[in-house]
Amino acid sequence: MNSFKEENYLKAIYQLGVIDKENVVGATDLANWLALKPPTVLEKLNSLVTKGLINYNKTDGAILTKKGYEIAINIVRRHRIWETYLYRQLNFSWSEVHEIAEQLEHVNSDKLIDKIYSILGNPEFDPHGDPIPNKRGVLPKSDRRPLSRSVKGCKCVVLGVSHDNEAFLNYLSDLKIALNDKLTVEQIISYDESIRLLNQKKESIIISAKAAEQLLVACLKPNCECKTAN
Amino acid sequence: MNSFKEENYLKAIYQLGVIDKENVVGATDLANWLALKPPTVLEKLNSLVTKGLINYNKTDGAILTKKGYEIAINIVRRHRIWETYLYRQLNFSWSEVHEIAEQLEHVNSDKLIDKIYSILGNPEFDPHGDPIPNKRGVLPKSDRRPLSRSVKGCKCVVLGVSHDNEAFLNYLSDLKIALNDKLTVEQIISYDESIRLLNQKKESIIISAKAAEQLLVACLKPNCECKTAN
DNA sequence: TTTTATTATTAGGATACCCTAACAATTTGT
DNA sequence: ACAAATTGTTAGGGTATCCTAATAATAAAA
Numbered sequence: 001m002n003s004f005k006e007e008n009y010l011k012a013i014y015q016l017g018v019i020d021k022e023n024v025v026g027a028t029d030l031a032n033w034l035a036l037k038p039p040t041v042l043e044k045l046n047s048l049v050t051k052g053l054i055n056y057n058k059t060d061g062a063i064l065t066k067k068g069y070e071i072a073i074n075i076v077r078r079h080r081i082w083e084t085y086l087y088r089q090l091n092f093s094w095s096e097v098h099e100i101a102e103q104l105e106h107v108n109s110d111k112l113i114d115k116i117y118s119i120l121g122n123p124e125f126d127p128h129g130d131p132i133p134n135k136r137g138v139l140p141k142s143d144r145r146p147l148s149r150s151v152k153g154c155k156c157v158v159l160g161v162s163h164d165n166e167a168f169l170n171y172l173s174d175l176k177i178a179l180n181d182k183l184t185v186e187q188i189i190s191y192d193e194s195i196r197l198l199n200q201k202k203e204s205i206i207i208s209a210k211a212a213e214q215l216l217v218a219c220l221k222p223n224c225e226c227k228t229a230n
Numbered sequence: 231m232n233s234f235k236e237e238n239y240l241k242a243i244y245q246l247g248v249i250d251k252e253n254v255v256g257a258t259d260l261a262n263w264l265a266l267k268p269p270t271v272l273e274k275l276n277s278l279v280t281k282g283l284i285n286y287n288k289t290d291g292a293i294l295t296k297k298g299y300e301i302a303i304n305i306v307r308r309h310r311i312w313e314t315y316l317y318r319q320l321n322f323s324w325s326e327v328h329e330i331a332e333q334l335e336h337v338n339s340d341k342l343i344d345k346i347y348s349i350l351g352n353p354e355f356d357p358h359g360d361p362i363p364n365k366r367g368v369l370p371k372s373d374r375r376p377l378s379r380s381v382k383g384c385k386c387v388v389l390g391v392s393h394d395n396e397a398f399l400n401y402l403s404d405l406k407i408a409l410n411d412k413l414t415v416e417q418i419i420s421y422d423e424s425i426r427l428l429n430q431k432k433e434s435i436i437i438s439a440k441a442a443e444q445l446l447v448a449c450l451k452p453n454c455e456c457k458t459a460n
Numbered sequence: 461t462t463t464t465a466t467t468a469t470t471a472g473g474a475t476a477c478c479c480t481a482a483c484a485a486t487t488t489g490t
Numbered sequence: 491a492c493a494a495a496t497t498g499t500t501a502g503g504g505t506a507t508c509c510t511a512a513t514a515a516t517a518a519a520a
Contacts (some may be wrong), residue, residue, distance in 0.1 A: 005506085005507075026467070026468080027467075027468065027469090028466080028467055028468080036507090036508070036509095037508075037509060037510080038467080038468070038469085039468090039469075039470080039471095039508085039509075039510085040507070040508050040509070042468075042469065042470095043506090043507080043508085044506090044507080047506085058467085058468065058469095058515085058516085086342075090342070090345050090346070090349075091345070092341075092345075096341070099339075100337070100339045100342055103336075103337045103338065103339070104334075104337055106333075107330070107333045107334055107337070108333065109329075109330045109333070111322075111326070112316075112320070112330055115320050115321070115322075116320070119320075235476085235477075256497070256498080257497075257498065257499090258496080258497055258498080266477090266478070266479095267478070267479060267480080268497080268498070268499085269478085269479075269480085269498095269499075269500080269501095270477065270478050270479070272498075272499070272500095273476090273477075273478085274476090274477080277476085288485085288486090288497085288498065288499095
């Protein structure tokens with residue numbers, strides 16, 4: 001909890017690095033992201049360099065070292081696990097979970113995180129569909145993603161569910177959705193974010209937004225728009 | 231989460247005030263309690279005075295104002311609710327809960343606390359038998375206490391349970407313990423902290439440590455040692 | 461290519477927290 | 491009552507964060 005600030009810097013560097021894959025993470029970007037001024041950020045960046053948590057220079061910007069990455073990915077992990085816990089176990093809405101998780105992610109207890117992660121059934125994605133790194137900091141394979149992150153027209157294959165849950169598996173079998181089924185997204189109903197699908201027998205299936213978050217798929221078309229849309 | 235330090239000072243002033251009812255809460259006491267040096271504490275005390283959260287002078291020491299008390303009791307409330315949640319819902323042991331609750335108590339979300347408090351069934355005491363202030367900061371009536379806080383020989387009357395829980399009520403009826411029963415503590419079994427009681431019919435009852443925490447009683451003897459022992 | 465706009469960086473200052481050293485004020489014990 | 495021990499306070503520093511203002515370095519645009 002003392003490393004609050006430091007953790008937030010490392011997380012920000014990680015996040016900006018992911019968003020801006022080609023671009024460098026500069027001091028000004030970070031300052032805007034963290035609602036601080038460039039000199040403040042620069043000062044901290046220098047101290048992070050001294051601690052061996054990042055490398056920094058004008059041309060490449062800030063890049064996490066192995067040590068810095070491990071801290072950053074762990075904060076991301078905690079954040080996404082708490083978001084999932086708040087959403088699924090404590091009935092918070094999507095819009096509420098982020099702010100509370102911003103605080104909870106800094107609570108330093110591996111045992112606590114392990115416990116709630118296990119209660120949730122070791123999910124691979126949080127309620128927003130973002131991947132949850134495992135304990136070793138490894139993200140679930142990236143072309144595997146929740147169905148909820150689809151665009152209209154996408155043809156995809158069912159690869160699994162985001163976490164263990166018998167009720168959900170029963171729901172799927174009621175909808176006649178099984179592993180390796182190939183589905184086409186016919187319509188995304190904006191009212192409640194539910195999705196209308198077509199299965200291989202050309203049958204129409206409507207799946208709820210909640211279920212779509214838990215159902216993991218992969219696009220079948222090589223250049224599917226889903227990849228660029230998310 | 232920014233008021234981390236401030237919250238800890240106010241909590242400490244509250245706690246030392248409770249422990250040392252007749253004595254003043256001096257700068258040195260606080261420094262020892264918080265593992266800081268007196269000048270550091272004094273500096274902060276002055277700032278708390280400026281903010282109107284405490285009154286302070288050499289002879290009376292630090293005394294919380296209404297505003298300061300409200301913050302302090304709220305932190306105590308959060309701490310005890312989290313301890314209870316960690317113990318009961320996440321299966322942490324007594325010895326583990328305190329340290330984690332020290333961090334969680336500073337997470338600022340009334341909705342989160344309300345939620346877990348309600349999931350727990352609005353308990354009046356935490357796993358250590360400490361009273362949980364209600365939302366308005368009022369502590370449960372103090373002569374009502376968990377049976378677990380008894381000394382050998384104590385004669386007491388059953389007043390209720392610390393929180394709603396059907397399984398527990400069934401357990402009590404199995405043991406033939408009912409509201410307003412008068413019980414005598416015959417023995418506290420040090421091995422597992424379970425308690426051997428005698429009811430009015432001179433029947434011997436053994437109650438587990440866990441149940442003893444949830445069963446609320448009041449001493450019948452005016453000068454019962456329970457009061458001074460806790 | 462030169463002017464303009466955008467970063468990066470340095471200088472200097474403010475506040476929050478913590479500390480040691482030195483001294484003042486109070487108790488305490490005898 | 492008076493020396494000894496225990497607080498309370500002031501003075502003076504140190505580090506971490508954060509800021510504004512000014513300057514250097516770069517990139518973008520005309």
